[in-house]
Amino acid sequence: xxxxxxxxxxxxxxxxxxxxxxxxxxxxxxxxxxxxxxxxxxxxxxxxxxxxxxxxxxxxxxxxxxxxxxxxxxxxxxxxxxxxxxxxxxxxxxxxxxxxxxxxxxxxxxxxxxxxxxxxxxxxxxxxxxxxxxxxxxxxxxxxxxxxxxxxxxxxxxxxxxxxxxxxxxxxxxxxxxxxxxxxxxxxxxxxxxxxxxxxxxxxxxxxxxxxxxxxxxxxxxxxxxxxxxxxxxxxxxxxxxxxxxxxxxxxxxxxxxxxxxxxxxxxxxxxxxxxxxxxxxxxxxxxxxxxxxxxxxxxxxxxxxxxxxxxxxxxxxxxxxxxxxxx
Ligand code: NDP
Numbered sequence: 528x529x530x531x532x533x534x535x536x537x538x539x540x541x542x543x544x545x546x547x548x549x550x551x552x553x554x555x556x557x558x559x560x561x562x563x564x565x566x567x568x569x570x571x572x573x574x575x576x577x578x579x580x581x582x583x584x585x586x587x588x589x590x591x592x593x594x595x596x597x598x599x600x601x602x603x604x605x606x607x608x609x610x611x612x613x614x615x616x617x618x619x620x621x622x623x624x625x626x627x628x629x630x631x632x633x634x635x636x637x638x639x640x641x642x643x644x645x646x647x648x649x650x651x652x653x654x655x656x657x658x659x660x661x662x663x664x665x666x667x668x669x670x671x672x673x674x675x676x677x678x679x680x681x682x683x684x685x686x687x688x689x690x691x692x693x694x695x696x697x698x699x700x701x702x703x704x705x706x707x708x709x710x711x712x713x714x715x716x717x718x719x720x721x722x723x724x725x726x727x728x729x730x731x732x733x734x735x736x737x738x739x740x741x742x743x744x745x746x747x748x749x750x751x752x753x754x755x756x757x758x759x760x761x762x763x764x765x766x767x768x769x770x771x772x773x774x775x776x777x778x779x780x781x782x783x784x785x786x787x788x789x790x791x792x793x794x795x796x797x798x799x800x801x802x803x804x805x806x807x808x809x810x811x812x813x814x815x816x817x818x819x820x821x822x823x824x825x826x827x828x829x830x831x832x833x834x835x836x837x838x839x840x841x842x843x844x845x846x847x848x849x850x851x852x853x854x855x
Contacts, residue, residue, distance in 0.1 A: 528553070533629035534835050536576070538587040543579045547832055550590065556625050558633040559604045562613060564597040565648045567627040568655035569829075569837055569850040570688060571774065576621060577838035585623045592627025592834075592852075593620055594656045596648035604636025612642035614810070616656045617799035628834055630854050640806050643814040652851050653826040654813050657688030660798040662809045664689075664747040664769035665696050667794040671767045675701040678744030678763050682706050683728065683754055684774050684844075686713040691848040693747040694720045695821040705743060707731055707754075713847060720821045731757040732775065737784035745769075752776030759785040759793065771796035774844065825849050 533550040536543050555561070576583035576591045584591065594616040599607050607613065618638045620626045625633075642651055668680070680697045684690040685706035697704045698721020706722035707730075708714075714725045728750075735756035741763040748755045749772030758768050759781055770793055785791035801809070825848030829837065834852045841850075 531630035532831060533590045534577075534592070534831075536579075536584055536587065536589045536591055543584065543587070545577060545835055547835060550629060552631065555631065555633040558635050560602045560607050560613075560636040560639060561600045561631065561633045562595070562597040562615075563600045564595045564627060564630055564632055564854050566597070566652040566854065567592045567595045567834070567852040568652045568657070569834055569841055569846065569852065570594070570656050571772070571841055572656075573621065574838040574841035577835060578842065580842060583622050589621070590625040590627070590629045591621045592629070593617065593622070594652065595620075595627035595632060596642065596651040597632070600631070602636060606641075607636050607639060612648055613639045614642055614648070614651045615639050616659050617801065619799065628831060628852065630831075637803065640803070640810055643810045646810075646814045649851055649853075650819075650822065653822050653849050654692065654817060655688070655849060656798055657849060658692040658813060658817065659806075659809055660771050660796060661689050661693040661696055661747060662813050663798055663801065663805075664693060664771055664794075664796050665700065666809060667769045667796060668745045668747075668767055671792060671794060673745045673767060675703065677766065679703040679705050679724075679742070681726070681743045681746040681758060683731065683746070683758065684708075684749035684772060685717055685722065686710050686847050687749060687774065687844065688846070688849050689747070689749040689772060691720060691825040692817065693749075694722050695817060695825075697747070698722065699816050699818065702745070709844065716824070716847065719824055728754065733757070735760045735781060737782040738788065741789075748772065750775040752778050753780055755779055756781035759791055762789065762791045764789045765791070767792040767794050769794040769796050771798070826851055828853055
């Protein structure tokens with residue numbers, strides 16, 4: 528019997544139980560590509576799944592972990608051959624399909640992205656779902672017609688995973704970046720990533736007026752709730768906010784005033800089911816535009832055996848930047 532090491536969530540009478548244990552390869556789910564995982568990451572959603580704080584896991588037993596990079600071991604898919612480096616984010620991996628906190632995964636090849644030229648598996652997971660989402664948000668703002676000449680861009684949850692990469696990507700693209708954070712001690716870190724201004728997030732977290740003084744033309748929001756409502760109320764005419772997260776809350780106590788009086792748009796970002804052509808385009812641009820220096824500055828590394836213990840920390844907003852999980 529072939530086994531590999533994995534974090535496994537089982538259902539128990541009073542909820543779920545998490546264990547780091549051997550997993551039988553024969554119990555992997557259907558898929559035409561088997562991947563030897565070399566790296567994964569820790570995302571906010573992983574924290575929710577590992578703790579059971581939100582109903583992320585929809586099948587038991589579940590191997591959590593929503594993204595991975597690795598090497599194809601066996602393949603019946605025409606696009607993939609043994610030895611090829613690949614990455615995967617989303618598609619319900621770690622939620623409905625056995626996931627990434629393991630030495631092995633079997634998945635439909637249509638979910639994979641070939642590792643782009645210039646990216647190592649480790650770099651790909653330093654970016655991970657968080658960085659991919661930040662890139663989708665930047666692409667959405669650009670698709671809306673927004674350019675740095677329009678005015679500043681605000682990023683919320685700036686010290687977190689999505690936020691850190693959003694700051695770096697926006698700055699690299701020429702934007703004047705306003706980084707909103709609850710951690711004033713991370714100001715130097717955020718300026719190092721390219722932030723031009725630091726904003727105390729409490730300025731954005733109170734209840735929002737329908738309209739407020741115009742402060743930015745664009746934004747990437749990882750936080751939701753009253754923060755997103757304030758961002759919209761403070762956005763310049765014809766600007767837009769790309770909303771991807773709910774670290775503060777899932778509610779949106781906003782008014783239609785910014786939309787109907789200033790033409791402000793709310794752009795929704797969903798990284799889970801992004802079509803494959805857009806995935807490849809986003810990853811190619813991440814490989815090209817995310818400089819190694821900022822990425823290294825925001826990345827810490829942990830072994831597979833440690834990741835299960837970091838769930839509470841990411842939910843508490845205590846993790847800075849990105850965490851890469853190393854399998855070996
Ligand atoms: P992180 O925990 O790394 O970052 C979240 C950041 O939000 C924290 O670091 C903190 O930043 C800020 N924050 C935390 N709690 C609060 C609060 N109560 N009020 C205001 N700000 C808060 O998570 P990720 O970057 O991995 O994910 C960010 C969000 O994006 C999550 O909600 C996640 O689910 C979502 N997401 C959505 C995706 C999609 O496809 N739509 C894909 C990926 C992520 P600081 O200390 O700097 O203020």
